Amino acid sequence: MEYKFSDRVQTLKPSAIREIFKYAADPTVVSLSAGNPSPDAFPAKEIAEISAKVLAENPISVLQYSVTEGYTPLRRHLTEYMKKKHNTGSDNDDILITTGAQQIMDLCTKALVNEGEVVICEAPSFIGSLNTFRSYNARLVGVTVEHDGMNTDELEQALIDNPNAKLIYTIPNFQNPSGVTMSLEKRRKVYELAVKYGVLIIEDNPYGDLRYSGENLPNIKSFDTEGAVIYAGSFSKVISPGMRVAYTIAPKPIFQKLVVCKQGNDVHTNIWSQYVCDEFITKYDFDAHLDRLRAIYTQKARFCMELLDKYCAPKITYHKIDGGLFIWCDLPEYVDMPEFCKTAVLNKVCVVPGNAFLTDEKETCHSFRINFSTPTDEQLERGIKILGELAKNL
Amino acid sequence: MEYKFSDRVQTLKPSAIREIFKYAADPTVVSLSAGNPSPDAFPAKEIAEISAKVLAENPISVLQYSVTEGYTPLRRHLTEYMKKKHNTGSDNDDILITTGAQQIMDLCTKALVNEGEVVICEAPSFIGSLNTFRSYNARLVGVTVEHDGMNTDELEQALIDNPNAKLIYTIPNFQNPSGVTMSLEKRRKVYELAVKYGVLIIEDNPYGDLRYSGENLPNIKSFDTEGAVIYAGSFSKVISPGMRVAYTIAPKPIFQKLVVCKQGNDVHTNIWSQYVCDEFITKYDFDAHLDRLRAIYTQKARFCMELLDKYCAPKITYHKIDGGLFIWCDLPEYVDMPEFCKTAVLNKVCVVPGNAFLTDEKETCHSFRINFSTPTDEQLERGIKILGELAKNL
Numbered sequence: 001m002e003y004k005f006s007d008r009v010q011t012l013k014p015s016a017i018r019e020i021f022k023y024a025a026d027p028t029v030v031s032l033s034a035g036n037p038s039p040d041a042f043p044a045k046e047i048a049e050i051s052a053k054v055l056a057e058n059p060i061s062v063l064q065y066s067v068t069e070g071y072t073p074l075r076r077h078l079t080e081y082m083k084k085k086h087n088t089g090s091d092n093d094d095i096l097i098t099t100g101a102q103q104i105m106d107l108c109t110k111a112l113v114n115e116g117e118v119v120i121c122e123a124p125s126f127i128g129s130l131n132t133f134r135s136y137n138a139r140l141v142g143v144t145v146e147h148d149g150m151n152t153d154e155l156e157q158a159l160i161d162n163p164n165a166k167l168i169y170t171i172p173n174f175q176n177p178s179g180v181t182m183s184l185e186k187r188r189k190v191y192e193l194a195v196k197y198g199v200l201i202i203e204d205n206p207y208g209d210l211r212y213s214g215e216n217l218p219n220i221k222s223f224d225t226e227g228a229v230i231y232a233g234s235f236s237k238v239i240s241p242g243m244r245v246a247y248t249i250a251p252k253p254i255f256q257k258l259v260v261c262k263q264g265n266d267v268h269t270n271i272w273s274q275y276v277c278d279e280f281i282t283k284y285d286f287d288a289h290l291d292r293l294r295a296i297y298t299q300k301a302r303f304c305m306e307l308l309d310k311y312c313a314p315k316i317t318y319h320k321i322d323g324g325l326f327i328w329c330d331l332p333e334y335v336d337m338p339e340f341c342k343t344a345v346l347n348k349v350c351v352v353p354g355n356a357f358l359t360d361e362k363e364t365c366h367s368f369r370i371n372f373s374t375p376t377d378e379q380l381e382r383g384i385k386i387l388g389e390l391a392k393n394l
Numbered sequence: 395m396e397y398k399f400s401d402r403v404q405t406l407k408p409s410a411i412r413e414i415f416k417y418a419a420d421p422t423v424v425s426l427s428a429g430n431p432s433p434d435a436f437p438a439k440e441i442a443e444i445s446a447k448v449l450a451e452n453p454i455s456v457l458q459y460s461v462t463e464g465y466t467p468l469r470r471h472l473t474e475y476m477k478k479k480h481n482t483g484s485d486n487d488d489i490l491i492t493t494g495a496q497q498i499m500d501l502c503t504k505a506l507v508n509e510g511e512v513v514i515c516e517a518p519s520f521i522g523s524l525n526t527f528r529s530y531n532a533r534l535v536g537v538t539v540e541h542d543g544m545n546t547d548e549l550e551q552a553l554i555d556n557p558n559a560k561l562i563y564t565i566p567n568f569q570n571p572s573g574v575t576m577s578l579e580k581r582r583k584v585y586e587l588a589v590k591y592g593v594l595i596i597e598d599n600p601y602g603d604l605r606y607s608g609e610n611l612p613n614i615k616s617f618d619t620e621g622a623v624i625y626a627g628s629f630s631k632v633i634s635p636g637m638r639v640a641y642t643i644a645p646k647p648i649f650q651k652l653v654v655c656k657q658g659n660d661v662h663t664n665i666w667s668q669y670v671c672d673e674f675i676t677k678y679d680f681d682a683h684l685d686r687l688r689a690i691y692t693q694k695a696r697f698c699m700e701l702l703d704k705y706c707a708p709k710i711t712y713h714k715i716d717g718g719l720f721i722w723c724d725l726p727e728y729v730d731m732p733e734f735c736k737t738a739v740l741n742k743v744c745v746v747p748g749n750a751f752l753t754d755e756k757e758t759c760h761s762f763r764i765n766f767s768t769p770t771d772e773q774l775e776r777g778i779k780i781l782g783e784l785a786k787n788l
Contacts, residue, residue, distance in 0.1 A: 001592060001622045003647050009505045012654055036459050044453035046565075051445050058437035063634035065430050099493055099638075099660040106659045110529070115509070132658040135504070166398075194603045198395060227395045240457035242665040244678075253397050260406055264526035265500045266493040270664040271636040 007139040008115060020341055025349065026352040030383035032144045033350040035325055036374040037237055038300065041293050047240065050279040062272045070097025070247070071274035077282050078233075078247055086208075087222040088231055090120045094255040098287055099269045101234040101246040104258075105132040107265065107385040108167065108202055108230055108248075111257040120158050120199070122150055124357030124365070129169060129204065140359035141165070145175065147319070149182025149315065152189045159197040167200055168193075172220060174207040174324025177357045177369040180320055187220050194228045199299065200254075204232045209290050211323035212298040225250035227386045235277050237325070238293060243273035264332060297325070297373060300337070300380070304372035311388030316371075325373040328354070331366050333393055341368060344390055349383040397571050402509060402531040414735055418744040424777035427744040429570065429719055430768040431631055432694065437674065441634065442671040448666070456666045462657045464491025464632070465668035471676050472627075472641055475755040480602075482625055483617040488649035490656065493663045494741050495600060495640040498652075499526040501659065502561065502596055502624055502642075505651040507532045512559040514593070516544055518751030518759070520570045523563060523598065534753035535559070539569060541713070543576025553591040561594055562587075564618040568601040568718025571751045575716055581614050588622045595646075600627045603684050605717035607694040623646035629671050631719070632687060634739045637667035688758070691719070691767060696773070698766035701775055705782030712764075719767040725760050729788055735762060738784055743777040745762060 024031045054062050069075065075095045082088040089095065098104050105128075113119060115137035121130060123142025133140060141158050142153045150170065159165055170190065172182040182190070194201045203220045221231040234246035250258060262268075280286065304327060308318050318329045329351075331340060341353040354365035370378060418425045448456050463469065469489045476482040483489065492498050499522075507513060509531035515524060517536030525533060535552050538545045544564065553559055564584065566576040576584070588595045597614045615625040628640035644652060656662075674680065698721060702712050711725045723745075726733060735747040748761035766774060 001589065001594070002646070003506075003594075003645075005505055006508045009651055009655065034459075039458070042453060042457045042458060044449060048446060048449040048453075052442060052448065055445065057440040059436060059442075060433045061636075063414060063436045063438060063441065063636045064433070065428075065630075065635045089466065099664075102658065103660045107608075111399055114400045128661070135655060135658040137630045147744055185524075195395065200397075200637075202396070228458075230670060236459075241459045242455075242457045244660060244662070245665050251395070255674070257399055257403055261529060264496065264522070264529040266497045266660070267522070268638070270493075270638050270667055272718065273664055273666065 008135060011137055012131070012135055020345055020350065021247050021355070023345040028348055029345060030349045030375060030379045030386070031141050032370045032372070032375060032380070032383050033352045034371050034374045037241065038296055038373045040296055042240055043289060046280060046284055047276055050276045051272070054279065056273045062275055065094060066268045066271040068259050068268050070095070070269060071271060071278060074274050074278035077278060077290060081281065082233070082249060086219055088219045089221065089249040089271050090224070090247045092227055092251055093249050094236070094252050096248050096258050097269050097274055098246045098251065098262065099266055099321055100236060100241070100244040101204060102128055102132060104230070104232045105129045105202070105247045106244060107258045109133055109136045109259045110261050111254065112200065113166045116164070118162040120155065120162070120168045121358055121359060122170055122175065124177050124354055125169065125202070126171060127357055128214055130359065133169070142359040145178050145180050147180060149180060149186040150190060152193065154370065155190065155348070156193055159193060159199060165197070165199050168200055169202045169204065170220070171204045172208075172217070173205055174210065174321060174326070176207070176324070177352070177354070178328045179319050179321040179324055179326050184217050187217065188223065191228065191248050192224045195206070195226045201229045203229055203234060206234045206237050207324040209238050210294060210297055210325070212294060212301055214322040221249065230254060238290060239277055239280060243270065243276065245269060245273050245277050252304045300372045300377070303377060304370065304380055304384070307384040311385045312391055315391035315394060316387065325371055326373065329370055331368070331391065332394065333366050335366060337365055337368060340390070344387060347386050347390060349386045351387070402529060405531055406525070406529055414739055414744065414747070417739040422512060422742055423739060424743045424769060424773045424780070425429060426764045426766070426777050427746045428765050428768045428772070431635065432690055432767045434690055435633055437683060440674060440678055441670055444670050448669045448673065452669070456669055458665075460665040462653050462662050464489070464663060465665060465672060468668050468672035471672060474676065476627070476643060480613055482613045483615065483643040486621055486645055487639055487643050487664070488644050488646050490649055490652055491663050491668055492640045492642060492656065493660055494638040495598060495626045495631060496522055496526060497659070498624070498626045498640060498642045499523045499596070499715065501504045501652045501655045503527055503530045504655050505648065507560045510558070512556040514549065514556070514559050514562045515753060516564055516569065517753055518571050518748055519563065520598070521751055522564060524753065527563070536728055539566040539572050539574050541574060543574060543580040543615070544584060546580055546587065549584065550587055553587060553593060559591070559593050563596045563598065564614070565600075566611070567583065567599055568604065568715060568720070570718065571602070571720050571746070571748065572722045572773060573715040573718055573720050574714050575611065578611050581611065582617065585617045585622065587716045589620045596626060598624055600628045600631050603632050603717040604688060604691055604719070606688060606695055608716040614751070623647075628684060632684060633674060634669055637664065637670065637775070639663060639667050639671050675736065681770070685788045692767045697771060698774055700776070701778040705779045706785055709785035709788060710781065710788050719765055719766045721766065723764055725762070725785065726788065727760050729760060731759055731762060734784070741780050741784060743780045745781070761787050
């Protein structure tokens with residue numbers, strides 16, 4: 001047989017970055033390239049308790065088919081929690097439980113973006129979402145991320161230049177990969193531009209609960225009187241990514257289309273894990289759990305920045321972060337970044353070259369991304385020491 | 395905001411059938427319209443045992459991010475099992491774990507079918523899969539299901555008439571909704587035609603293990619020397635649908651594209667449930683469990699057919715089944731089927747009108763589908779008695 005794939009999939013090229021990741025499987029290589037929660041961050045004992053309880057009390061409901069929208073108590077509790085704690089979501093919205101937040105990107109692109117239409121992204125941005133947009137043959141237009149978020153002049157120009165733009169994709173808190181948090185002023189401006197040009201925002205907020213310093217800023221969705229924002233939340237970073245439970249708060253007409261698309265995608269999200277998340281956020285002290293996570297990651301983030309100061313300055317500079325799991329590091333402009341990352345991995349430390357996160361990964365980029373949540377302190381020190389030595393020799 | 399949805403989603407019309415299902419939520423209505431496993435069929439005790447064990451032994455691996463392809467031991471065990479027991483899968487294939495078999499339909503359509511290209515389906519066929527194909531703006535072409543499976547002359551004509559056909563979708567065992575099992579001769583013929591015209595087959599086999607009479611027939615995939623068959627298997631009917639764990643055995647080049655599409659869809663399937671399925675099929679007596687399920691459903695299927703004989707003959711006739719969860723019933727040609735089903739639900743029994751399963755649900759159809767796995771025996775008797783009374787008055 002000769003195989004002929006669809007046009008949308010033919011445009012998906014295997015990433016050049018993957019070659020580098022192959023080396024990361026070598027157990028002697030320190031991986032600073034992942035984005036996994038720390039092994040210390042899982043409430044494993046509580047999950048085991050809850051699981052035993054729900055399987056004993058409701059075995060059939062936990063194992064049977066369920067509804068596409070998601071487990072009703074979980075939807076109700078999340079709606080209340082997000083409204084009360086973050087002023088996020090209104091009577092014009094509804095909430096859909098999804099199989100990870102990646103599925104939100106998939107369903108939104110499917111429901112809203114024709115092939116060839118534009119998704120405006122931050123540059124750099126989360127590679128997983130960019131690849132989902134690409135998988136529907138959407139065209140990506142990047143807007144520069146500054147120290148306080150998207151350049152909003154560039155955003156407006158992109159909206160003017162691309163009347164077929166359908167979505168603006170942003171991670172306002174501790175952005176992956178840049179670590180940048182969007183200022184309140186820019187949050188308001190991005191929202192205002194979205195409404196002005198009639199283009200929906202996807203506000204992706206996986207790290208919002210992981211703030212280590214500074215004040216919480218309101219979600220863009222909290223301004224959303226016009227129904228212009230699709231909010232994406234997730235339990236992956238605060239309970240468990242292996243369970244694949246996330247949620248989107250979206251204007252009702254969009255919610256309804258997302259439900260139809262999800263029905264054809266995976267019918268519903270693993271219901272057992274939905275029960276577990278619901279019990280965990282309602283019957284346990286979820287806020288105390290989040291405090292514990294913040295304590296773990298605050299320590300790791302500070303330690304990582306200290307190591308960068310100690311071993312890598314002045315050749316490698318970095319952007320101080322207030323939260324999240326990533327630190328964005330810069331090298332001098334004359335450095336070939338993919339080459340540097342390749343040398344690094346051959347020297348047993350794996351980081352991700354910044355160009356992987358651009359809308360066109362062939363563009364030049366003088367930064368790389370470090371993740372500090374997954375490695376142990378010992379691994380972090382070993383890895384960053386190697387990076388420092390390599391930088392000295394540049 | 396004014397919302398403009400993608401072309402592919404605008405073609406997704408809310409089904410007329412949904413109106414009928416709304417009544418099925420009424421607890422006084424006997425639902426014979428679902429497709430859920432019997433509440434007696436879940437190995438809930440074993441699942442609780444396994445879950446406690448894997449969470450105690452491997453909490454991090456069970457809760458952490460995992461690989462898109464699926465849990466490696468589960469992939470290996472399934473590959474061995476399917477090869478040994480069903481001669482299904484070869485060195486030219488690879489196996490991908492998916493979030494239910496619905497996701498296999500989604501990924502295959504995404505990877506293989508451009509908008510406007512054709513998917514050839516059995517008529518009638520499983521509504522969930524049809525809706526997934528539709529959600530990518532594929533054009534559906536139906537081929538009549540006879541007592542021994544697809545009319546293969548019609549299939550060949552459809553292949554000639556539609557040079558842009560990309561997939562042939564079939565459920566060869568105890569088809570949903572018709573209950574029909576495709577003969578060995580037709581399995582070979584369908585395979586031969588697929589190879590001749592260079593069109594891939596999706597062989598969807600959720601019910602294959604649920605045979606109550608007659609001899610097992612080889613899977614179409616067992617003939618697949620040319621790499622023309624994508625096999626879809628699932629744990630939904632034999633362990634638990636709520637866990638959403640299924641698998642596809644596909645030629646390697648297709649497997650690779652499906653992996654890329656799945657990465658952008660939900661990253662990976664709930665890994666906890668993958669561990670549970672793996673332990674259940676390897677550490678427990680899976681064959682004895684399947685025997686137990688067959689015993690449960692054989693009793694229910696026979697009881698359902700007896701009730702149809704007792705209460706519904708001669709106005710309602712039905713097709714004897716050898717397995718699966720559904721019985722296809724015929725009414726006299728002068729009956730308006732959607733109207734009959736609407737009357738039925740107002741009389742407290744819900745069945746699905748056959749036209750819901752056609753490529754165009756506005757076509758006439760004189761059949762309806764009964765599910766016997768979900769209701770209790772008492773509910774089955776009550777429901778079928780009502781149907782018989784309604785039929786008498788036609």
